[in-house]
Amino acid sequence: MRWFDTETRSAKILQMMERKLIFKSDQLSRKLGVSEKTVANEIAQLNRQLSGTALIDLTRGEYRLYLFDIPSFVKIRDEITKPIRDFENPQIRISYIADVLMNTADPSRIDDMAEEMDVSRSTLNGDLKRLKSILSEYGIEVIGKPNTGLSLKGDEYEIRRFILENNYELIYNRDVLDKDIWNRFEALTQQYGLESNTVRLFGRYLTVCLDRYLNGYPVHFPHPRFFELKQSGLYKPADELADAVSESLGITLPPEERIFLTIPLAGMRNPVEWGEIGNLVDIGEETAELVQKIIDVIRSETDLSFQFTDELDEFICHIYFLTNRLRYGLRLENPIKDEMRAKFPLAWNMASRAGRIVEESVGCPVSEDEIGFLASYFEVFIEEQRHQNQRKFRVLVVHHSGGAAQRLIAYQLRHIFEEDTVLDIIPDRPGCLDDVHQYDLLITTDRRCSVEGVPVIYLDEVFDEKILRQRIDQVRYINQLDIPVTHGSNSVLLSLLDDSRIFVFEPETAYDDILTRMGGALSGQGLADKGFTERLLEREHRSSMRFSEQVSFPHTFHLLGRSPGAALGIIPRGLAESGNEELRIVILAALPKEAEDDVTLVRLYEEIVRLSENQDVIRSLSGMRCYSEILHYFIADKPIFDR
DSSP states (O other): OOOOOOSOHHHHHHHHHHHSSEEEHHHHHHHHTSOHHHHHHHHHHHHHHHTTSEEEEEETTEEEEEESOHHHHHHHHHHHHSOOOOTTSHHHHHHHHHHHHHTOSSOBOHHHHHHHHTOOHHHHHHHHHHHHHHHHTTTOEEEEETTTEEEEESOHHHHHHHIIIIIHHHHOOTTOSOHHHHHHHHHHHHHTTOOHHHHHHHHHHHHHHHHHHHTTOOOOOSSGGGGGGGGSTTHHHHHHHHHHHHHHHTOOOOHHHHHHHHHHHHTOOOOSSOGGGGGGOOOHHHHHHHHHHHHHHHHHHHOOOOOOOTTHHHHHHHHHHHHHHHHTTOOOOOTTHHHHHHHOHHHHHHHHHHHHHHHHHHSSOOOHHHHHHHHHHHHHHHHHHHHHHOOOOEEEEEESOOHHHHHHHHHHHHTTSOTTOEEEEEEOOTTTTTTGGGSSEEEESOTTOOOTTSOEEEOOSSOOHHHHHHHHHHHHHHGGGTOOOOTTOOOHHHHTOOGGGEEEOOTTOOHHHHHHHHHHHHHHTTSSOTTHHHHHHHHHHHSOOBSSSSEEOOEEEESSSSOOEEEEEEOTTOOSSTTOTTOOEEEEEEEETTOSOSHHHHHHHHHHHHHHTOHHHHHHHTTOOSHHHHHHIIIIIOOTTOO
């Protein structure tokens, strides 16, 4: 965790806008923890500072960054985003106190530090209280002796971790390393083909290593597993760097310092190109077995039959480096983890499951930053599965205008569909619909046109491409499974429901009775076979399918063709049954065992994850009683299922 924030609000806004050129106003305010008016004032000040080199413009509730003079912008940006060092900022004071205590052999007096920062003793005592809380996360204590002063008690390795994660920018500048050492460092990193992020982290570890060791603070490790790194192939470049530095400085860095230098290599992110460093990585069977366990558990818990093939080797490497980061206390920041969680809910859910398995294996907690890195792999798996199983889509477009109008429609549609889509555009004439049933979708400008068995989308010659994409997306996921399309909704879940599949339960109901009643209803409606409920209860007893304390997603296969079935159980006040007091929503699904692919199940999972993570939706939904009320709510008030 990064405790000290040495950036101004303007610097944060500018850095966020650079990473993502478009931000909704309410997104920025939530991320910064301030009002939208405060954000607007900060951006107005930023635009004045940028002096025409760039502009952050607000249009229809979205801020967009436009760059006009990139070289000049970079200079201004670097000035705006450099760390602040003003002692009026309490975080800077806390950081300074930590630096003093970590670099002073003798106890430090409170009055001396207060005088140095020009603050009162009471202010400094308040800062110390906060610092003690932060350092406790690293197992470091601030020891105070009357009339003597303050000193630190803790492992040197943990002190270095604290510096690397919190104080580095404030203590060291870019040119802190001797030129000869830096040249040797650059030559070695180029020799092994290390990528920029690894080079940056490796350089930081070298800087902290030399600073602490040369000032009389040699590293000691809190656990014997650190010495296993000496047997790793990745010890070799760290050892060579230590030899080069030792030669340059006329010293000999001990094995412990060389192990310390190995940590950023053992915990690096997967490189795009391996280079010579790849020859030193020995992953071993233990990691491969852990990855297989992750795959087996996710398949078992979700019933998704993903084929982890093309990216499997890369994923195994990622898990190898991840487990090293956990074992050796290396924390990486993931600046887009919030965006990953919001945009890819199913991938995040899978990554969270994988994180729990890794945590059980290694015995160390997996941070949300790491969950975000894992989620990127699972989203790739999901998209590859979607692409492999998505059959070629066939679309017939019938228009009643010719000439330029026809070409205009064709031009717009070509921007929407994938290259392999069969897109036939014909004029409205007698017999034009004779072969319509060989198509998956009919798009027409004639609102009188209707064909049984083929979904129809009506549009004008000029249309909103985003809305049309949503409607097409709906047809591709829903119509292929022979379930009726709910107009106005882009949701698989809502299209599987109607009034006969909405249930409201009282607190005294047992959870198994809820599943029995809902499963029996689906069987009674011909959406599941007679043995469905029994299989469902057996599956639930084997492994509970809870997405959260408030939302459950019990599901299993049925034997009645390709159409899925679903029911929604609402528990307004929770159940009296132990362990289910917080449960409010039960989404029960009967999934076709004969389905050709997992595409629709993936979409259904994505929708349920979005629902389970939205407290406002759960609260509102738990008070509803009928399908029309639910449908209106998700279409008009909370369109959380729109992609």
